[in-house]
Amino acid sequence: MDSGQQFLQQLINALSLGTIYSLFALGYALVFSVLGVLNLAHSAIFTAGAVIGLLLMRYVNASAPVAFLGAMIGAGLLGIILEWIAFRPLRKRGAPRISQLISSIGAAILIVNGFQLLFQSLFGRTEEYFPRGIVAEQPILIGSLSIQPIRLIILVVSLALMLLLQFLVRRTKVGMAMRSVAFNQRTSSLLGVNVNWVFMLTFFLAGALGGAGGLLYGLSFSRVTPFMGQDIALIGLTAIVLGGMGSIQGAVLGGFLVAIFQTFSIALGGSSYRDAFVFIILFLILLVRPQGLLGQPEQNRA
Amino acid sequence: MNFLGSIGISEAVIQFMLVNAILGLSIYVTLYTGMFTLANAGFMAIGAYTGVLLTQQLDWPLWAGVIGGMVAAGVIAVPIGLPVLRLRDIYLAIATIGFGEVVRIVLLNFDQIVSSLIELTTGERTRFALVNGARGIRGIPKLTETWHLVFFVLLLAYVLYRLHRSRLGRAMAAIRQDELAAANMGIDVVYVKNVVFVLGAMIAGAAGVFSGHLTRIITPDAYGFSQAVDILAFAVLGGTSTLVGPIVGGMVLGALPEVLRFMQQYRGLFNGLVLLLFIVYLPGGLINPAGWSSLWRQARRERSSQGETLPEAS
Amino acid sequence: MLELKNVSRNFGGLQALSNVNMVVPKGRVVGLIGPNGAGKTTLINNISGLDHPNSGAILFEGVDLCKAPPHVVTRAGIARTYQNIRLFGEMTVLENLLIGQHGRGRATVFEALAYLPRYRREEAALRERARTLLERFQLERFAHMRASALPYGDQRRLEMARALATGPKLLLLDEPTAGMNPAETSALGEQVLRLRDEGMTILVIEHDMSLIRQVCDEIYVLNFGQIIAHGDPDEISHNPLVIEAYLGEEDDGAA
Numbered sequence: 001m002d003s004g005q006q007f008l009q010q011l012i013n014a015l016s017l018g019t020i021y022s023l024f025a026l027g028y029a030l031v032f033s034v035l036g037v038l039n040l041a042h043s044a045i046f047t048a049g050a051v052i053g054l055l056l057m058r059y060v061n062a063s064a065p066v067a068f069l070g071a072m073i074g075a076g077l078l079g080i081i082l083e084w085i086a087f088r089p090l091r092k093r094g095a096p097r098i099s100q101l102i103s104s105i106g107a108a109i110l111i112v113n114g115f116q117l118l119f120q121s122l123f124g125r126t127e128e129y130f131p132r133g134i135v136a137e138q139p140i141l142i143g144s145l146s147i148q149p150i151r152l153i154i155l156v157v158s159l160a161l162m163l164l165l166q167f168l169v170r171r172t173k174v175g176m177a178m179r180s181v182a183f184n185q186r187t188s189s190l191l192g193v194n195v196n197w198v199f200m201l202t203f204f205l206a207g208a209l210g211g212a213g214g215l216l217y218g219l220s221f222s223r224v225t226p227f228m229g230q231d232i233a234l235i236g237l238t239a240i241v242l243g244g245m246g247s248i249q250g251a252v253l254g255g256f257l258v259a260i261f262q263t264f265s266i267a268l269g270g271s272s273y274r275d276a277f278v279f280i281i282l283f284l285i286l287l288v289r290p291q292g293l294l295g296q297p298e299q300n301r302a
Numbered sequence: 303m304n305f306l307g308s309i310g311i312s313e314a315v316i317q318f319m320l321v322n323a324i325l326g327l328s329i330y331v332t333l334y335t336g337m338f339t340l341a342n343a344g345f346m347a348i349g350a351y352t353g354v355l356l357t358q359q360l361d362w363p364l365w366a367g368v369i370g371g372m373v374a375a376g377v378i379a380v381p382i383g384l385p386v387l388r389l390r391d392i393y394l395a396i397a398t399i400g401f402g403e404v405v406r407i408v409l410l411n412f413d414q415i416v417s418s419l420i421e422l423t424t425g426e427r428t429r430f431a432l433v434n435g436a437r438g439i440r441g442i443p444k445l446t447e448t449w450h451l452v453f454f455v456l457l458l459a460y461v462l463y464r465l466h467r468s469r470l471g472r473a474m475a476a477i478r479q480d481e482l483a484a485a486n487m488g489i490d491v492v493y494v495k496n497v498v499f500v501l502g503a504m505i506a507g508a509a510g511v512f513s514g515h516l517t518r519i520i521t522p523d524a525y526g527f528s529q530a531v532d533i534l535a536f537a538v539l540g541g542t543s544t545l546v547g548p549i550v551g552g553m554v555l556g557a558l559p560e561v562l563r564f565m566q567q568y569r570g571l572f573n574g575l576v577l578l579l580f581i582v583y584l585p586g587g588l589i590n591p592a593g594w595s596s597l598w599r600q601a602r603r604e605r606s607s608q609g610e611t612l613p614e615a616s
Numbered sequence: 617m618l619e620l621k622n623v624s625r626n627f628g629g630l631q632a633l634s635n636v637n638m639v640v641p642k643g644r645v646v647g648l649i650g651p652n653g654a655g656k657t658t659l660i661n662n663i664s665g666l667d668h669p670n671s672g673a674i675l676f677e678g679v680d681l682c683k684a685p686p687h688v689v690t691r692a693g694i695a696r697t698y699q700n701i702r703l704f705g706e707m708t709v710l711e712n713l714l715i716g717q718h719g720r721g722r723a724t725v726f727e728a729l730a731y732l733p734r735y736r737r738e739e740a741a742l743r744e745r746a747r748t749l750l751e752r753f754q755l756e757r758f759a760h761m762r763a764s765a766l767p768y769g770d771q772r773r774l775e776m777a778r779a780l781a782t783g784p785k786l787l788l789l790d791e792p793t794a795g796m797n798p799a800e801t802s803a804l805g806e807q808v809l810r811l812r813d814e815g816m817t818i819l820v821i822e823h824d825m826s827l828i829r830q831v832c833d834e835i836y837v838l839n840f841g842q843i844i845a846h847g848d849p850d851e852i853s854h855n856p857l858v859i860e861a862y863l864g865e866e867d868d869g870a871a
Contacts, residue, residue: 489687489715
């Protein structure tokens with residue numbers, strides 16, 4: 001393989017990883033833009049998507065599309081429950097947003113440990129593999145490039161979901177309600193927007209996207225562990241910081257950029273520095289341009 | 303001692319609890335100043351590795367190792383704090399989580415980094431082995447005694463008690479309540495924040511040295527995000543309105559799994575539940591009379607208004 | 617004592633202050649009035665270091681403070697109060713006054729930790745000065761109460777006491793009588809005059825024209841970020857530009 005083709009191969013890997021990061025980061029960004037809080041339990045929802053998909057395939061013999069849909073709905077519902085338990089009471093009390101960050105960390109630990117216990121009782125270990133043959137495994141050859149089918153599936157499905165979200169937010173009444181709440185909560189509720197309902201919907205969408213990302217991520221390694229969210233939690237944070245907290249386009253851009261950095265830093269310097277590289281980017285962005293690439297600076301109140 | 307032993311609290315558990323108390327105080331000073339940082343697990347790691355290397359490689363006594371670990375953590379905190387403390391709440395939290403991960407990754411690859419540096423400068427290919435990557439350092443002598451820990455916690459409590467009654471201590475509280483107004487009072491906010499950040503790092507560093515000489519094994523993965531969250535949980539459980547809070551919080555969270563044996567496999571679940579429930583229902587933590595009384599009032603109000611639907615607040 | 621030279625500040629496209637020139641002479645009470653949104657609070661923020669001008673100079677006793685951070689401004693001798701009260705609500709009234717003296721203390725942390733004599737003497741002196749201020753503003757009985765629990769008018773007075781605790785030569789008052797009744801307002805006016813008689817220089821932003829007439833030696837009028845008039849209270853109330861600026865404002869005070 002010459003270097004041009006190698007570059008292309010790497011690029012395809014980076015893109016398929018990037019779509020997963022973007023899907024995941026979108027969940028953070030949606031919640032942050034509408035509620036102004038950071039949901040650190042989003043990584044647990046990501047895991048939940050993979051776990052639900054796995055269980056559906058394992059115990060109900062669900063086909064891949066059905067399991068995928070189930071995972072999205074299940075993860076979305078988990079998002080709603082989370083909003084209800086970890087965010088709503090604090091919001092009503094007017095607690096600082098750091099409190100909501102802490103409660104979401106608590107919820108994340110709770111969910112991850114719950115899955116760990118579940119895995120131990122179901123499988124007797126803390127990892128489990130997808131049934132064989134769920135996704136075609138024969139690599140597709142284009143010229144001398146060999147692409148695994150799952151990579152293409154990830155790309156297509158994720159892009160479709162992102163377009164769908166974009167449509168929902170930009171073109172529908174529901175999306176308008178979300179944007180108006182994001183812009184100004186008080187005014188929106190005076191204008192008759194049901195703010196609590198919008199919050200619920202936001203968490204559902206964020207959860208569904210995160211869950212979809214989780215299942216796709218699991219499928220690409222054909223493995224699920226209760227801790228898989230931890231690998232991606234900080235990557236997702238880096239993605240939204242990079243793109244601009246609360247910016248939906250920014251989250252997508254950030255996800256791709258992080259994946260590209262990662263893939264090419266592996267190609268250049270070996271895998272052990274992959275994560276360090278990501279965090280150095282996170283650091284630099286926070287220090288130089290905390291509003292991210294596409295975000296607006298936060299107003300300094302005086 | 304016999305009673306404690308019968309409920310599962312051996313001397314080893316007490317030592318563990320006291321280390322937690324120190325860790326609780328390390329995050330307390332920053333929270334008291336209104337800074338939410340999750341960097342203390344990273345500083346604990348820096349302290350642990352420095353202290354252990356000093357006692358192992360140079361045969362220094364424990365107390366010298368503790369001071370060495372504190373100094374190392376404090377020195378590293380300066381260049382981290384100066385840029386990072388310009389950030390506020392969520393951004394500060396994210397940046398400090400990132401710092402913790404960088405510390406972990408650097409420790410994992412430390413030997414390799416040094417080897418390649420040596421190769422670059424001298425051209426010699428050597429295999430440098432000091433911290434052993436993911437395997438960590440093993441066979442550390444158990445130098446930490448219970449009285450060391452008791453002494454250190456008491457010393458720390460005294461220092462913080464006096465600090466609260468000093469200009470610096472009042473400035474810390476003022477910055478927490480209103481940063482801009484504090485600056486208008488003549489308080490150099492940037493300076494105070496950095497001093498406190500370094501102080502927290504040094505306390506965490508000391509805890510790292512003590513715990514390294516208790517567990518006798520240190521690995522980079524022991525100081526990751528979950529350790530950072532554990533430290534946070536000590537402060538949240540105990541509360542940060544007085545310095546007794548984090549001490550109690552750390553000790554309780556250290557003791558509970560031992561006392562309630564059946565809980566051991568649910569320990570993670572329990573930690574999560576503590577964070578969630580306390581932040582939601584008792585945000586001031588255990589040691590916080592005002593919080594308890596408001597919780598009590600709220601419970602009574604709800605009992606008296608049972609059946610009525612509460613108006614939805616938006 | 618304080619001199620603003622061509623001070624301009626814009627936020628994005630919005631010109632909040634343009635070429636403001638102003639002089640606050642020593643020992644005088646200067647008023648700054650103007651309709652809502654004229655840039656009065658922006659001006660105070662720029663003087664007190666919370667915000668910095670894009671161009672121009674802010675000279676205090678000949679030193680340019682235009683880029684100085686707030687604590688440096690305070691230590692140079694400028695103190696302020698806020699339009700929306702910003703006390704340290706979780707602290708007691710006395711502690712608020714101790715915080716105000718932060719820049720005046722000299723004892724180091726180590727002296728405090730070791731409980732050395734200099735720290736103890738200094739601490740006693742700070743408390744003594746706080747007591748004097750409490751007396752002056754009739755707040756003694758609240759000394760150990762949480763600041764947030766004080767009645768509104770007392771919170772305003774405490775804020776002024778806290779500003780004085782920093783030991784200023786120039787005091788900036790941002791709408792000190794907002795939310796006060798006429799009796800409280802005139803009592804506050806008395807305090808301001810008493811301070812002036814003791815040699816304090818004061819710049820007061822106000823909506824309430826009765827206070828302005830009661831205390832001010834001279835007045836600047838700010839509109840759309842520009843000084844449109846300057847003079848003594850009589851001149852200002854008859855200045856056609858000022859009357860025009862206030863027309864359309866429901867505020868009836870200016871004419």
